[in-house]
Amino acid sequence: MTQLMRKELKKQPAAQPLKSDHAHAGLWLQRGWPAFVTGESKDNKTGHINKLCTIRPSPLYEKAFRRWEKTAKTLPGAALFATVSQRLLIGSNAASALETGAAIQHSYGMPMIPGSAVKGCARAYAQQLGLGAEYLAMLFGLDEGELAGPGGLVWHDAWWHPSSQEKYPFVADVVTVHHPDYYQGSTPLASDTDTPVPNAQLATHGEFFFYIGCEHSDSQPWAELAIQLLKATLHGTGIGGKRAAGYGRMAAKQQDSDIFNQQAQIIRDQAAQPPLPANQQTIQDFVAKFVKAPNANNTGTDLFVELCSLLHQAGTNPDWSQADREQLAKHFPLSTIKQKFNGLGKNQERIKQLLKQLNPLS
Numbered sequence: 001m002t003q004l005m006r007k008e009l010k011k012q013p014a015a016q017p018l019k020s021d022h023a024h025a026g027l028w029l030q031r032g033w034p035a036f037v038t039g040e041s042k043d044n045k046t047g048h049i050n051k052l053c054t055i056r057p058s059p060l061y062e063k064a065f066r067r068w069e070k071t072a073k074t075l076p077g078a079a080l081f082a083t084v085s086q087r088l089l090i091g092s093n094a095a096s097a098l099e100t101g102a103a104i105q106h107s108y109g110m111p112m113i114p115g116s117a118v119k120g121c122a123r124a125y126a127q128q129l130g131l132g133a134e135y136l137a138m139l140f141g142l143d144e145g146e147l148a149g150p151g152g153l154v155w156h157d158a159w160w161h162p163s164s165q166e167k168y169p170f171v172a173d174v175v176t177v178h179h180p181d182y183y184q185g186s187t188p189l190a191s192d193t194d195t196p197v198p199n200a201q202l203a204t205h206g207e208f209f210f211y212i213g214c215e216h217s218d219s220q221p222w223a224e225l226a227i228q229l230l231k232a233t234l235h236g237t238g239i240g241g242k243r244a245a246g247y248g249r250m251a252a253k254q255q256d257s258d259i260f261n262q263q264a265q266i267i268r269d270q271a272a273q274p275p276l277p278a279n280q281q282t283i284q285d286f287v288a289k290f291v292k293a294p295n296a297n298n299t300g301t302d303l304f305v306e307l308c309s310l311l312h313q314a315g316t317n318p319d320w321s322q323a324d325r326e327q328l329a330k331h332f333p334l335s336t337i338k339q340k341f342n343g344l345g346k347n348q349e350r351i352k353q354l355l356k357q358l359n360p361l362s
Contacts, residue, residue: 021056024109025170028052029098029202045098046172046200053170053202057162061108065162069209073264074271076220077154077213078227081161081257082234082250087173087203089241089248090117100201102170105157111169111204113158117239118210118230122155125233139226153226154213166206173203207253217268227257279314279324286310287331295340299347307337308354315357325358 029052057065072079090113091103105112123140131139133147141151160169177183177197179190212226231252233239238248276284286306293303314320314328337351338344344351 022058023055025052025055025102025111026104026106026109028055028109029101029104045100048098049100049172049200049202053168053172055109055170056168057110057160058108061110062162064108065159065209068159069260072156072211072213073260073267075211075213076215076217076223076268077211077264078220078223079212079257079260079264080210080227080231081207081253081260082210082231083164083207083253084205085249085251086246087171087205088113088239088250089173089201089203090114090239092201092203092241098202099199102202102204105159110162111160113208113210113239115155115157118158119155121237121239122226122230122233125237126229138222139229152214152219153223154215155226156211156213158208158210160204161207161209164206169204169206171203171205173201175199175201203247208250217272277324279320280327282310283324283328283331290332290340293340295342297342299341299344301341304341304347307332308350311351311354311358315354329355329358 032048032052088111089102090111091101094101094103103112103114103117104110119140123136126136126139133142133145136142137147137149138152140153142148175198177199179194180197181187181194182190210227210230212223212230214220214223234248234250235252237243238246238250240248242248275281290303290307296303311328311332314325332355334348334351334355338348341347
């Protein structure tokens with residue numbers, strides 16, 4: 001039995017059982033195996049991987065994922081949600097005491113697909129389709145030729161979706177060596193009587209979020225083309241290892257992807273519009289707040305106080321133009337205010353005076 005951990009650290013895993021919603025899968029994979037154990041022991045490689053497969057995304061990861069989704073909607077580009085059809089082997093050749101691995105985010109310990117892998121598999125598929133050099137140059141960049149240079153897109157890492165139907169992102173897998181002596185050169189021929197040696201591996205399943213960005217909105221059509229190419233790649237050839245055995249294939253969640261991209265386009269269009277003048281922005285913000293607030297039984301609310309303050313400011317402040325005042329009065333006629341505050345009561349005359357200040361000629 002080969003010791004893989006110092007004695008002081010070795011005590012910790014036994015003293016503190018794995019917390020499935022807080023554990024870091026990368027640390028557990030790289031540093032959590034106290035000793036190289038073989039045989040049928042529950043602490044062997046298979047047992048260690050099985051424990052890792054009980055790790056769930058932490059609340060911190062869920063917040064980070066939502067933050068990335070929110071950020072992506074403000075950037076020029078296109079998104080794709082896709083679900084692993086069987087299993088995914090990505091980063092399995094990473095250096096590890098277990099002789100197996102997975103691509104895991106350094107900060108959050110959840111599976112990810114590096115942007116370089118996403119870009120590489122899409123480029124290989126594009127070359128199989130015979131896309132011209134001008135397309136390859138823009139989508140991926142070229143190393144040589146007249147169009148040599150970096151591409152015009154940013155291929156981001158794909159994040160594992162915490163709201164996936166799969167509660168646990170990792171799943172145990174196995175690769176069986178059927179003729180170990182033959183592969184090692186100990187015997188000249190493989191035989192059906194050889195003893196197979198199963199080798200535990202770590203795979204991933206569930207849903208991933210892909211995002212391909214671009215530096216300028218003018219390149220938006222290229223990002224959308226790249227997403228369509230990626231969608232075909234994931235469905236046709238897959239990504240990662242053991243693709244010939246069906247691993248790495250993904251099915252696009254088209255409806256979720258379309259909704260996300262539509263929402264992102266609306267946000268980008270709004271951001272591209274010139275800002276409203278200060279008074280008009282004030283009116284727009286308060287109208288949204290007024291509509292959202294529930295009807296009140298009386299005028300003793302913060303909303304009523306804020307309304308009176310806004311009407312007084314608009315009617316007396318010289319920075320408010322007559323057009324701004326008329327616009328404010330149009331949004332808040334007396335009938336609308338009475339309906340919101342159950343008739344206004346003794347404050348009705350006060351509101352009439354404030355509205356009179358907005359348009360003295362009415």
